[in-house]
Amino acid sequence: MKTTWSWILLSALLLILGSPVISSRVLELSDRFIDVRHEGQWLVMFYAPWCGYCKKTEPIFALVAQALHATNVRVGRLDCTKYPAAAREFKVRVYPTIMFIKGNMEYSYSGDRSKDELVDYALRMSGPPVQLVTRTESVDMLKGSHTIFFMFVGQQEGVVWDTYYAAAEGYQEHGFFYATSEDVAAQHFDFEKLPAVIVYKEEQHHFYPHGHIAHEMDPLEVNETIFQWVNVERFVLFPKITRFNIHQLLKTKKYLVVAVVQEDKLQQIASHELEFRDMVEGVIRKHRPRYHDQFQFGWIGEPSIAHSIILDQLPTPHLIAINSTTQHHYIPDDDPMQMTPQALHLFLESISNESATAYGGDTYFVRLNRALFEVRRSLKDMWQGNPVLTTVIFGLPLGFLSLIMYSIFCGDCLVTEEESEEEGHEKKE
Numbered sequence: 001m002k003t004t005w006s007w008i009l010l011s012a013l014l015l016i017l018g019s020p021v022i023s024s025r026v027l028e029l030s031d032r033f034i035d036v037r038h039e040g041q042w043l044v045m046f047y048a049p050w051c052g053y054c055k056k057t058e059p060i061f062a063l064v065a066q067a068l069h070a071t072n073v074r075v076g077r078l079d080c081t082k083y084p085a086a087a088r089e090f091k092v093r094v095y096p097t098i099m100f101i102k103g104n105m106e107y108s109y110s111g112d113r114s115k116d117e118l119v120d121y122a123l124r125m126s127g128p129p130v131q132l133v134t135r136t137e138s139v140d141m142l143k144g145s146h147t148i149f150f151m152f153v154g155q156q157e158g159v160v161w162d163t164y165y166a167a168a169e170g171y172q173e174h175g176f177f178y179a180t181s182e183d184v185a186a187q188h189f190d191f192e193k194l195p196a197v198i199v200y201k202e203e204q205h206h207f208y209p210h211g212h213i214a215h216e217m218d219p220l221e222v223n224e225t226i227f228q229w230v231n232v233e234r235f236v237l238f239p240k241i242t243r244f245n246i247h248q249l250l251k252t253k254k255y256l257v258v259a260v261v262q263e264d265k266l267q268q269i270a271s272h273e274l275e276f277r278d279m280v281e282g283v284i285r286k287h288r289p290r291y292h293d294q295f296q297f298g299w300i301g302e303p304s305i306a307h308s309i310i311l312d313q314l315p316t317p318h319l320i321a322i323n324s325t326t327q328h329h330y331i332p333d334d335d336p337m338q339m340t341p342q343a344l345h346l347f348l349e350s351i352s353n354e355s356a357t358a359y360g361g362d363t364y365f366v367r368l369n370r371a372l373f374e375v376r377r378s379l380k381d382m383w384q385g386n387p388v389l390t391t392v393i394f395g396l397p398l399g400f401l402s403l404i405m406y407s408i409f410c411g412d413c414l415v416t417e418e419e420s421e422e423e424g425h426e427k428k429e
Contacts (some may be wrong), residue, residue, distance in 0.1 A: 025065040027076035032081045043068070043122045044102040045077040046087060051095040056091045058114075064122070073122045100125040107173060112244045124176060129168035133180040134188045140219075142178065147201060148236060149176040153185040154195030160214045163226045164197055170227070174248065175234045193379065196228065199233040206233065232296075238281045241298040243305060250324040254296040255351055262316040263301035276317035276336055283341045294352060295321075310360065319344075321351055328358040 029044065045061050047054035058077075065075035080087035080095070090099060090106065098109040100122060109124060111117045130152070133139060142149055152164045156179060168177035182194060189198055189205055193212035198205050208229050214222045232252050241249060249256055256352060259280040261273040269277070277299050284297045291297075300306055306314050309322060309329055319339070321330040330338065332347040350356035 017068060025075065026062055027074060027079040029076040029083075029086070031085050033076070033078060034086055037101055038103055041073050041126050042099075043073055043075045043118070044099050044101060046080050046090065046092045046095070046097040046099070047077055048081050048095045049079060050081075052160060054096045057096050057098075060113055060115055060118070067115065067119045068122055069124065071123070073126050075122075102126070109173075110173075110248075111243060112242055113325045119174045121173065122177075122420050124172055129172045130165055130177045130179050133178050136184050138189045139180070139184065142176075143200065143203075145308060146176055148234065149178060149200055149228075150230065150233075151185065151189075151198045151200065152177075152179040152195065153182060153189070153198065158195065158215070159219050159222050160195045160197065160211055161224070163223045165220075166223070167227050167230045168349070171230055171234060175230075197229075199230075201233070201236055235296065235298075237297065237321070238284055239298045241305065242302070246305065249296055249298060252296050253324050254294060256322040256324055257297045257348070258296050258306065258320050259297075259299040260301055260303055260306045260314060260316055260318045260320060261299060261301055267301065269301065272337065273317040278340070279339070279341065280344065281321065283344050287345075291348060295348065314429050319347070321347075321356075323358070326358075327360060327362040329360050332358045 026045075033044075043059065043064070045054075047057075052325070061075070061077065068075055078086055080092055090097075098113075098118070100107045100109065103124070109118070109121055111121060133151075135144070139151075150164075150168070152161065156162070161179075164177075164179075171177075185191065185196075185198075189196070191198070191207065195214070196211045197208035199208075205316045208226060210217060210222070210225055232254070235249060235252070239245070239249070241256075246256075257280075261269050261277050263269055280297070280299070284291065303314055303316055306318070306320055310320065310331070314320070318336050320331055323329070330347075330351055332341045332343070347356070
């Protein structure tokens with residue numbers, strides 16, 4: 001009987017929302033979603049049928065729906081061209097827009113459009129900001145399932161706990177936050193005093209440095225330092241940088257040092273470029289205490305991202321550093337193919353002591369050049385991808401504009417010639 005009622009409720013829900021996408025667990029939503037959005041938790045993609053990025057995201061979104069099928073998160077998509085009222089209700093400006101919706105809250109997703117990232121995002125947002133861990137074996141499970149997570153250890157009271165919880169609320173979209181007791185944590189982490197705030201990433205753990213003396217600090221200072229520490233530590237040591245996460249990495253307010261290589265369509269990297277990237281990563285991992293406070297490192301497999309930063313073409317492999325505060329960038333004088341660990345140390349030292357030559361910035365002139373560069377790059381990409389469609393898109397408007405301009409500026413000339421001929425005939429008569 002219970003199973004029968006479950007099927008009846010599911011059928012009613014599908015009648016309200018629409019039907020599932022064929023061979024997928026993604027629900028096809030309509031304007032009626034506005035009325036049922038408060039019922040449960042939703043991960044929704046707002047799309048347009050003509051959008052190329054939407055078409056690329058569709059199969060990934062189907063995999064996400066499959067992975068979340070056994071959870072309390074419903075996955076759906078909504079055609080904004082067919083249901084513009086819903087697009088206006090959720091203030092959709094670009095396609096695709098992916099949102100997590102629960103109750104009256106709406107969160108726009110800005111991370112990588114990959115299955116794992118989207119599933120992790122939905123799971124984080126579906127739970128409380130801080131999840132309690134009560135068993136020792138649960139910590140082992142977290143270490144196996146998460147590349148990075150934060151953990152509070154101690155009594156859940158006081159300024160450190162309050163600030164940690166507030167930071168978890170602020171950064172829930174970007175990381176997992178947990179809390180546990182001293183007995184459970186002692187089996188996994190070597191802390192001496194409580195309370196302790198720990199970040200676990202890449203099989204190592206690091207502590208918020210002021211946890212045990214926070215009671216002696218000004219509450220405003222505790223708030224500032226914990227938020228800053230979480231903001232910096234929420235990234236792994238050497239992440240892959242994409243168009244989606246680069247803005248988050250720049251929020252660390254550190255120098256962002258990037259190894260630029262070229263990935264092919266199968267995400268393969270040429271051996272000599274892979275050696276360069278591995279050399280940079282090796283230096284960073286070996287000398288983390290030396291550079292961690294001032295530099296954030298990463299690598300790019302899509303050189304066009306780097307081209308947009310320096311406003312020029314860049315051969316691969318290469319290395320660039322970006323001042324996340326001023327938007328200036330730095331390029332080493334050494335040929336990257338000949339760069340050694342010692343040369344990399346010298347380059348980083350020149351940035352640290354401000355002796356390196358800075359390029360770019362965030363002036364009005366640079367921003368204008370960047371906008372023009374992006375327009376040229378987009379047009380080039382469109383032409384290379386589909387020259388016929390690009391010709392139609394820009395050719396037809398230019399053709400109509402030419403006719404309009406011709407009628408405006410040349411119409412008077414034709415009228416004047418006709419009037420002159422008529423006057424000539426009248427004079428002859």
